[in-house]
Amino acid sequence: MPATERPTTVEALLADGTTAAIRRLGPADRDAVFGLYTTHLSADSLRLRFFGASRRAPALAADRLCAPPRPDLIGLGAWVDGELVGEADCELVDPAAGDAELALAVADAWQHRGVATLLIEHLAHAARDRGIAALVADTLAENRAVHQVLTDLGLPVHRRFRQGEVLVRVPLDENDPHYRDAVETRGRAAGIASLAALLRPRAVAVVGASRRPGSVGQAVLRKIRQNGFTGPVWAVNPHAATVAGEPAHASVAALPGVPDLAVLAVPPAAVPGAAEECGLAGVRALVVLTSGLTADQGRRLLHACRRHSMRMVGPNSLGIAHTDPAVRLDAEFGGAHPLPGTAAVAVQSGGVGIALMERLAWLGTGVSAFVSLGDKYDVSGNDLLQWWEADGRTDLVLLHLESFGNPRAFARTARRVTRTIPVLTVDAGRSAAGRRGAASHTAAAATPTVTRQALFRQAGITATRSIAELVDTAALLRAQPLPGARGSVAVVSNAGGIGILAADACTEAGLHVPALPDDLARALREVLPAAAATANPVDTTAAATPAELRACIDLLADHPAVDALLVCLVPTALVDRPDRAPLQALVDGPAHRRVPIAAVLLDQETPVRHLAAHHGLLPSYADPAAAAHALAHAVDRARHLARPDTPVAVPATADTGTARGLVDAFLAERPDGGWLDPARTADLLGCYGLPLTTTLWERDEPGILAAARTLCGTGHDGQVVLKAYWPDQVHKSAAGAVRTGLRTDDDVRDALHDLRGRLGDRMAGAVVQPMAAPGLELLAGVVQDEVFGPLVVLGLGGTATEALDDRCARLAPLTELDHDYLPAELRAAPLLRGAAGDPPVDRGALHQVLAGLSRLALDLPQLAEAELNPLIAGRGGRTAVDARVRLEPRTAFDPHLRQLRRWPGTDAP
Ligand code: ADP
Ligand code: MG
Numbered sequence: 001m002p003a004t005e006r007p008t009t010v011e012a013l014l015a016d017g018t019t020a021a022i023r024r025l026g027p028a029d030r031d032a033v034f035g036l037y038t039t040h041l042s043a044d045s046l047r048l049r050f051f052g053a054s055r056r057a058p059a060l061a062a063d064r065l066c067a068p069p070r071p072d073l074i075g076l077g078a079w080v081d082g083e084l085v086g087e088a089d090c091e092l093v094d095p096a097a098g099d100a101e102l103a104l105a106v107a108d109a110w111q112h113r114g115v116a117t118l119l120i121e122h123l124a125h126a127a128r129d130r131g132i133a134a135l136v137a138d139t140l141a142e143n144r145a146v147h148q149v150l151t152d153l154g155l156p157v158h159r160r161f162r163q164g165e166v167l168v169r170v171p172l173d174e175n176d177p178h179y180r181d182a183v184e185t186r187g188r189a190a191g192i193a194s195l196a197a198l199l200r201p202r203a204v205a206v207v208g209a210s211r212r213p214g215s216v217g218q219a220v221l222r223k224i225r226q227n228g229f230t231g232p233v234w235a236v237n238p239h240a241a242t243v244a245g246e247p248a249h250a251s252v253a254a255l256p257g258v259p260d261l262a263v264l265a266v267p268p269a270a271v272p273g274a275a276e277e278c279g280l281a282g283v284r285a286l287v288v289l290t291s292g293l294t295a296d297q298g299r300r301l302l303h304a305c306r307r308h309s310m311r312m313v314g315p316n317s318l319g320i321a322h323t324d325p326a327v328r329l330d331a332e333f334g335g336a337h338p339l340p341g342t343a344a345v346a347v348q349s350g351g352v353g354i355a356l357m358e359r360l361a362w363l364g365t366g367v368s369a370f371v372s373l374g375d376k377y378d379v380s381g382n383d384l385l386q387w388w389e390a391d392g393r394t395d396l397v398l399l400h401l402e403s404f405g406n407p408r409a410f411a412r413t414a415r416r417v418t419r420t421i422p423v424l425t426v427d428a429g430r431s432a433a434g435r436r437g438a439a440s441h442t443a444a445a446a447t448p449t450v451t452r453q454a455l456f457r458q459a460g461i462t463a464t465r466s467i468a469e470l471v472d473t474a475a476l477l478r479a480q481p482l483p484g485a486r487g488s489v490a491v492v493s494n495a496g497g498i499g500i501l502a503a504d505a506c507t508e509a510g511l512h513v514p515a516l517p518d519d520l521a522r523a524l525r526e527v528l529p530a531a532a533a534t535a536n537p538v539d540t541t542a543a544a545t546p547a548e549l550r551a552c553i554d555l556l557a558d559h560p561a562v563d564a565l566l567v568c569l570v571p572t573a574l575v576d577r578p579d580r581a582p583l584q585a586l587v588d589g590p591a592h593r594r595v596p597i598a599a600v601l602l603d604q605e606t607p608v609r610h611l612a613a614h615h616g617l618l619p620s621y622a623d624p625a626a627a628a629h630a631l632a633h634a635v636d637r638a639r640h641l642a643r644p645d646t647p648v649a650v651p652a653t654a655d656t657g658t659a660r661g662l663v664d665a666f667l668a669e670r671p672d673g674g675w676l677d678p679a680r681t682a683d684l685l686g687c688y689g690l691p692l693t694t695t696l697w698e699r700d701e702p703g704i705l706a707a708a709r710t711l712c713g714t715g716h717d718g719q720v721v722l723k724a725y726w727p728d729q730v731h732k733s734a735a736g737a738v739r740t741g742l743r744t745d746d747d748v749r750d751a752l753h754d755l756r757g758r759l760g761d762r763m764a765g766a767v768v769q770p771m772a773a774p775g776l777e778l779l780a781g782v783v784q785d786e787v788f789g790p791l792v793v794l795g796l797g798g799t800a801t802e803a804l805d806d807r808c809a810r811l812a813p814l815t816e817l818d819h820d821y822l823p824a825e826l827r828a829a830p831l832l833r834g835a836a837g838d839p840p841v842d843r844g845a846l847h848q849v850l851a852g853l854s855r856l857a858l859d860l861p862q863l864a865e866a867e868l869n870p871l872i873a874g875r876g877g878r879t880a881v882d883a884r885v886r887l888e889p890r891t892a893f894d895p896h897l898r899q900l901r902r903w904p905g906t907d908a909p
Contacts, residue, residue, distance in 0.1 A: 008023065009021045009022065009023040010022050010023070010122070010897075010899040010900075010902065011306045011899065011900045011902075012118055012122075012190075012898045012899045012900060013187070013190035013191060013193070013194050013898070013900065014113045014114045014115060014118060014190060015113050015114030015117075015186070015189065015190055015193065016113050016114075016190075016193050017190055017191075017192075017193030017194030017195070017196070017284075017309070017311075018080055018113065018194075018309045019194070019306050019307075019308075019309040019310075019900065020078045020079065020080050020085065020115065020118060021078070021079045021080075021306065022077070022078050022079075022118065022119065022122050023076065023077060023079075024069070024075065024076060024077075024126075025065050025066050025075035025076065025077045025087065026068075026069070027066050027067065027068060028066075029065075029066050029077060029084070030062050030063065030066035032077070032084040033061075033062040033065055033066055033077070033084065033087060034058060034059060034062040035084070036084050036085075036086070036087060036105060036107055037049070037061065037062065037105060038058055040085075040107035040108060041105060041107065041108060042108050045105070045106075045108055046058070048139075048140055048143045048145075048146070049103070049104070049105045051140065061103075065087065065089055071130065072091060072095075072100075072130075073089065073091045073092070074089060074090055074091075074100075074123060074126050074127060074130065075087060075088075075089035076088050076089065076119055076122055076123050076126070078118065078119055080309070081308060081309070082307070084107075085106065085107045085109075085110040085115055086104070086105060086106035086107060086110060086115040086116060086119055087104070087105050087119070088102070088103070088104045088116065088119035088120055088122075088123045089102070089103050089104075089123070090102045090103070090123055090132065090135055092130075092132065093136070097133065097134070098131060098132055098134060099132075099133065099134050099135075099169070100127060100132045100134070100136070101135075101136055101137060101138075102120070102123070102135040102136065102137045102170075103137070104116050104120070104146060104149070111145065114186065116145075116149045117149055117152065117153065117186065118898065120135075120149065120150075120153060121153075121183060121897065123135075124172050125174075125897050127172060128172055128174055132172065133171060133172060134169050134170060134171045134172060135169075135172065136167070136169045136170075137150075137167075137168045138165055138167055138168075139165065139166050139168060140164065140165060140166075141161070141164050141166050147166070147168075150168055150170060152182070153170065153179065153182065154176070154178045154179040154180075154181065154182025154183065155171065155172065155173065155176060155178070155179045156170070156171060156176075157169075157170050158170075158171075174896075175858070177647070177648070180896050183896055183898060184412070184896070188386050188413075190898075191383055191386050191387075192386060192387055192390060194309075194311050195285075195311055195379070195383060195387050196260075196284075197260040197261055197283075197284030197285035197310075197311065198260075198261055198284075198285035198287070198311050198313065198320070198379065199320075199322060199369065199391075200322075200324070200326070200327055201231065201259070201260035201261035201285065202231045202260050203231045203232045203233070203234070203257055203258070203259040203260055203261075204224060204229060204231065204232075204233045204234070204259050204260070204261045204263065204329065204331065205233070205234045205235070205236050205249075205252060205255060205259040205261075205262045205263070205278075205283070206220055206221045206224065206233070206234070206235050206236065206262075206263045206265065206331075207236040207252060207262050207263065207264050207265065207266060207274050207277075207278070208237065208265040208266035208267075208270070208290075209221040209235040209236065209237055209243045209244070209248065209265065210237065210240070210243065210265075211237070211240045211242075211243055211244075213244075215265070216265045216289055216333050217237075217243075217263075217265030217266075217289075218243060218244050219333045220263055220265060220289070220319055220331050220332065220333050221233070221235055221243060221244055221246075222244055223330045223331065223332065223333070223337070224263075224329065224330060224331050225246075226330075226337075227328060227330035227337050228328045229327070229328055229329050229330070230325075230326060230327060230328050232256075232257065232259075234255050234256070234257075234259060235247075235248040235249065236248065236249050236250075236251060236252055236255070237249075237250075238250045238251060251277060252274075252277050252278050252281040252283065253277065253280070253281050258281060258282040258283065259283055260283070260284050260285060261283070261284070261285045261286070261287065261331075262274075262278045262283045262285075262286055262287075263286075263287045263289065263319065263331050264278075264287070264288045264289060264290060264314075265289045265290065266290060267290065268290055268291075268292050268293045268297055269297065271288060271290050271293060271297055271301050271315065272297055272303075272304060275288075275300075275301050275304035275305060275310070275312075276300075276304045278304075278308075278310065279305070279307060279308025279309075279310055280308070283308075283310060284309065284310055284311070285310055285312065285313075286305065286310050286311075286312040286313070286314070287313045287319060287320055287331060288301065288312060288314030288315035288316075288317060288374070289314060289315070289316075289317055289318070289333070290314075290316070291315060291316035291374070291375075292316075293315050293316075298315070298375075298377060298903070299903050301315065301377065302378065302903055303903075305377075306900065311378055311383075312377060312378040312379060313371060313372070313373060313374065313378070313379045314372075314373070314374040314375060314377070315374055315375050315377065316350075316375045317350070317371075317372045317373065317374035317375075318332050318333060318334050318350030318353050318354070318372035318374070319331045319332025319333055319334070319372055320332060320369070320370065320372065321337075321338045321367070321370040321371075322368070322369045323338060323339070323340035323341065323366060323367060323368060323369070324368065324369075324391075332370065332372060334350065334353055334354040334357060334370075334372075336357060336358065336361055338357055338361075338366070338367045338370050339360075339361060339364070339365070339366035339367065340366045340367075340368075341365055341366020341368060342366070342367075342368050342393055342395045342396065343360065343365055343366070343367050343368065343395070343396040343398060343474065343478070344367060344368045344369045344370075344371075344384070344388045344394040344396070344397045344398070345357065345360070345367050345369070345370045345371070345397075345398045345399075346370075346371045346373055346381055346384045346397070346398075346399050346400070346401070347371075347372055347373065347399070347400040347401075348372075348374065348376065348402045348403075349372075349400065349402065350372050350374070352426075353370065353372045353400070356398065356400065356467055356470070356471070357370060359467065359468070359608075360471065360474075362606050362609065363471065363474075363475055363608060363610055364609075364610055365474065365475070365610075368388070368391065368393045368394045369384075369388070369391075369394070371384055373401075376403075376901075377901065377903075378900065378901055380406070380410070381399050381410060382409055382410040382413050385397065385413050385414060385417050386413055386417075388417075388421070389413075389416070389417045389420070389421065394421065395421055396421060396422050396424070396474060396477060396478055397417070397421055397422070397423040397424065398424050398425070398470060399423065399424065399425040399426075399461075400425065400426050400467070406901075408811060410455075410459070411458060411459045411811055414460065414461050415458070415459045415460055415645070418459060418460030418461060418640065419460070419641070419645065422462060422477045423459075423460070423461045423462065424461070424462045424463075424464060424470050424473055424474055424477070424633075425456065425461055425462070425463050425464070425470070426463075426464055426465070426466065426467055426469075426470050427456065427463040427464065427465060455811060457810075457825075458810055458811055458818065460637075460640040460641075462633045462637055464629075464633065468607060468608075468626070469626070469629055469630075469633075471608060472607070472608050472619075472621060472627070472629060472630040473629070473630045473633040473634070475608050475609075475610060475630065476598055476619045476630040476631065476633075476634055477630075477634060477637070479616055479617035479618060479619055480593070480596030480597060480598070480616075480617075480618070480619065480634075481593060481594065481595065481596050482638040482641070483563040483564035483595055483596050483631065483634050483635050484563030484564070484595065484635075484638065485563075485635065485638040485639045485641075485642045486512065486563050486635075487510070487512050487563055487564070487632070487635035487638075487639075488511075488512045488561060488562060488563045488564075489506045489511045489512065489513055489562075489563065489564045489565070489566055489628075489631060490513075490536055490538065490556045490562045490564075490565050491503045491506060491513060491536060491537035491538065491566045491568070492537065492538045492549075492552060492553065492556065492565065492566070492567045492568070493537060493538070493539060493540070493567070493568040493569070493570075494539075494540045494541065494542050494544055494549065494568075494569055494570060494582055495539075495542060495568070495570045496533065496537075496539040496541075498568045498570060498600070498602065498624065499537030499538070499539050499568060500537060501624050502537065502566055502568050502600060502624035502627070502628065503536070503537045505624045505625040505628035506566065506628045506631070506632075508625075508628070509625070509628040509631070509632035510632050510635075511564075511628060511631060511632050511635060513536050514536060514561070515535055515536055516534065516538070516559075516561065516562075517559075517561050520534075520555065520556070520559045520561060520562075521534040521535065523555050524538060524552055524555055524556075527548055527551040527552055527555065528540050528541075528548055528551075528552055529543045529544055529548065531543070532544065538552065538556070540552055542570075544582075546582060546584045546585040546588075547585070548585075549582055549585035549586075550584075550585040550589070553565065553567060553585060553586065553589060553597070554589065554590070557589070557593050557594060557595050557597065558594065562595060563595055564595050564596050564597075564598070564631050564634070564635070565595055565596070565597040565598070566597075566598050566600065566624070566627055566628065566631065567586055567597060567598070567599050567600070568599075568600040568601075568602070568624060569583060569586070569600070569601055569602075570582075570603070571603060583599075583601070583611070586599055586613065586618060587612065587613040587614060587618060588613075588614050589615055590614070590615060591614065591615050592615060593615055596631070596634060597618060598619055598621065598627040598630060598631055599611065599618055599619065599620040599621070600620070600621050600622070600623070600624045601620050601622065604620060604621075604622045605622075606622070607622050607626060608620070608621050608622070608626065643817050643821075644817070645815075646815045646816035646817045647815060647816060648813040648814070648815055648816075648854075649813070649814050649815060649816045649818070649819055649847065649850070649851040650851060650855070651688055651689055651848060651851040651852040651854075651855050652689050652848060653687070653688060653689030653852070654687070654852070654855050655687040655688075656687070656859045658683075658687050659684055659687040659688070659859060660859070660860065662680060662683055662684050662687070663684075663862050663863075663887055666680060666887055667862060667887060667889055671889060672889065673862070673864065673886065673887045673888040673889055674727075674728055674886065674887070675727070675728045675729070675730075675884060675885065675886050676884075676885045676886070676887065677697070677725075677727070678695050678697040680885075681883050681884070681885050682883075684856075684885055685852075685856075685866075685880075685883055685885070687856075688852035688853070688855055688856045689848060690849060690852045690853065690856070690868065690880065690883075691845075691849065691871075691877075691878060691879050691880055692868070692879075692881075692883050693770060693772060693879045693880065693881050694711060694714065694769060694770060695767055695768075695769050696710070696711065696767065696768045696769075697725060697766075697767050698765055698766060698767075698768065699764070699765035700765070701749070701752060703765075704722070704748065704752055704765070704766055704768060705745055705748055705749065707768040708720045708722070708745070708748045708768050709745070711769065711770045712743070712770070714770040715770030715771040715772075716770070716771045716772060716773040716774070717743075717771065718743060719741050719742060719743055719770075719771035720742050720748065720768055720769065720770055720771055721738065721739065721740045721741075721742065721768070721769045721770070721771050721881070722738075722739045722742055722748060722751045722752060722755070722766055722767070722768055723737055723738050723739070723766060723767045723769070724737035724755040724759050724763045724766050725763065725764055725765050725766055725767050726759070726762045726763055726764050727764060730884070732882070733799050734799075735759070736755075736758055737755060737759065739754070739755070741771060742771075748768075752766060769881055772872045772874070772879050772881050773874045774872075774874060775838070775872045775873050775874020775878075776831055776832065776838065776872070776873045776874065777796070777797040777798035777869075777870035777872055778794065778795065778796065778797045778832075778841075778846075778869075778870060778871045778872075778873055778878075779793070779794070779795040779796065779797030779807065779868070779869040779870065779871065780792075780793070780794050780795075780797075780846075780849050780850060780853060780867075780868045780869075780871050780880075781853065781865065781866055781867035781868060781869065782812065782853045782854070782856060782863065782865065782866045782867075783809075783864075783865050784857065784861075784863060784864050784865065790811070790854075790857030790858065790863070791809045791810065791811055791812065792809065792810050792812050792814055792818075792822070792850055792853050792854050792857070793808070793809045794807065794808055794809075794822050794823060794826065794850065795807030795808065795826065795828075796826065796827075796828045796831075797868075797870040797871060798869070798870045801869060806826055806827045806828050808822055808825040808826055810822055812853075812854040812857045812858055813854050813855070813858055814850055814851065814854040818850075819846075819847045819850050819851065820843075823841070823843075823846060832846075832873075838874075839874070839875055841873040841878070842873065842877055842878060845873075845877050845878045846873065846878065849868070849871060849878065853866065860887075861890055862887045862889060862890055863885070863886075863887060864886045864887060864888040865884070865885070865886045866883070866884070866885045866886075867883065867884050867885075868880035868882070868883050869882055869883075869884075870882060
């Protein structure tokens, strides 16, 4: 049995939010399985499961499932709180077709709660690793429950009818988009169900509320009470009869009711015990404020949560708050009480949370919820996004996360949520030093920069560089319409110098400040004083009256050439109320504006605030650069929304079966993995239509000469290329192992002797290729990130690729649009479009290469890295003249498999 088949347990949520543990059945489970059949199934269920076969059928089935492991049989059990509630198994019955017969049993008391579906999802996952192509079942036609489960699965179901029996066949296709959607929808619903106790609790207990004033527990207890929680709140403290003047209870079990949520503020050593006590009492969610847990305490805490179906925020959390009038829970020990509103805030670090809440308070922005995630053992940013997406109150999400537990899942969720709600984050841990800090500061390791940026962009998340920028951007997005995706900004000021600074700031932030069209400039001249400048920036001069300013703003805001307006005002002494008058022009505008306006008031005291304008709130900044960055983020968001959510791109060729065979054969020879040789590299890439030039690998001189003669006809200008080969080679040209431009036999012979002379016995022959026509050298590849899964990378290639460091990455699978945007993000993008007189790179051809790489990575979890460098894009299309592929032994990590976060270091199932 391969090492990967140890019966590890994974936990996942049932439809109602209950946590179920899923693992392979083994000999120790025999009695439990027999008990499930004989005492937890009704006579009817038993008959449907065993077709009314002999009375010994349950015992035989239990024996078979719980025998020592067999490669052709997979049996999974689902446990809730230690009780076996269901089993699903499949046994290979037709190895040629890859058909495995499916059987299921769910305890009567647990039916219709998603047990069978969850089991089949996990069974299908395990079955695919064993080469099982389809699940088949002979079922009684009246067994509606099973038919429903199979139909709802999301996979195609083929049925044949035969005398009251239905023969069902369900082909397993891991990439089936319907299946993936169905799994995801189920996961989302279950996640939301499980979070209700945390985010809409009806009763709350504070465990460890101490008598000591200023203690965390007491502070939280007071805040919950003072800020008007709508349900009962109880203090638990075995050592005190009263806390903060109210009676305390000796234990959770002794409370007058069962709280949905318990806030734990006990010392680290007491946390696992307190969690267990809560679980036994029926608590459904925990917020753990305690920090400094040892690894063992942490593991036991998470175990208690999983066993008792409790979701958990923390440990090391500052707490949570909800302003929903039906809840009004303020269970955090940060500074101020969060104002009610519609922005949701999740932070990993409590300190950042306090700073962020303070700035939002300046702005007068209220929150729907505030969650300090702390060390994120369980509840993650992803869980919260799904909740806020559906809570009907939240219209803006602010996140400060230092790491992603399951970034591929997060990216998927964010991609969907950002279509309707802006999601802003601080890209924390951008620098190596920052990452070091993030890693030591929270338990989770932080993710590298390229990947984070790829993730954010792809997911439509607005990633700012600081908390200040986050708040600046939120201030704009909350209050103003989105700008046009072109990003053309008109800058207006009543003092020319400030306008110039603002125009510079806009350009530096990536916005356009185009010269205004003639008609607009003419119209502006008619309303402004004679000395005014009407190019862009527009300088109204200090002499402009409020009415003139207003007319100018209206003209600009209504003109189709303008996507956004930045208005910078300095107080002037020329009108009655020198400090207010120019401003009045801004706040007076019409009730609706087509484009957003950001104001810059150089004399304002806070960096950002909201002015009450006639058409709503108007964000006003003290610094033009802050306004420019906020506008730039808004333009990015507009662009994101303007791009349709496109399907995953499919390569023209994908021979997954052959590719998997190649990988298995290689890993059978080299169990530790390594680089593929030239022949296997070519074969594997060929399965995905990846265009590696003809590459002949020969060991001796006659073979090499013959290969060169064969290929010179196809080479550019009749030339060939000779490259020394040795196993596990990485950089050839650096080792002097590449000789290009060879024309004659003598050239080839001389080059070969030269290579031999320098590399000696290390050489295991040489590779001969036709010389490619000159063109732009690109790099296209895939890297598997342990955290993110596969990333597709595109960059400027050739031997100088590392020095140039011009690369962009996207998470696989790429969508149709990722294909278009990936090349556009390179600094070298103009070269791809055909600057410098060269023909533009064939986009369709590049698209196919990227789609092939994306699919290669998804199909083959063992692919550690693959790189085409250079991929030469020239007049003749595109050809890779160098490719490297490295494989590693590893099992499929399926980001679509529903499972809760596991304690670090435990193996995947
Ligand atoms: P490595 O990347 O290991 O140093 P490559 O095989 O990529 O070796 O070769 C280095 C450079 O030589 C390439 O970037 C390319 O410029 C050139 N080159 C290699 N093979 C060919 C070929 N078949 N046709 C044209 N140029 C080639
Ligand atoms: Mg190369």
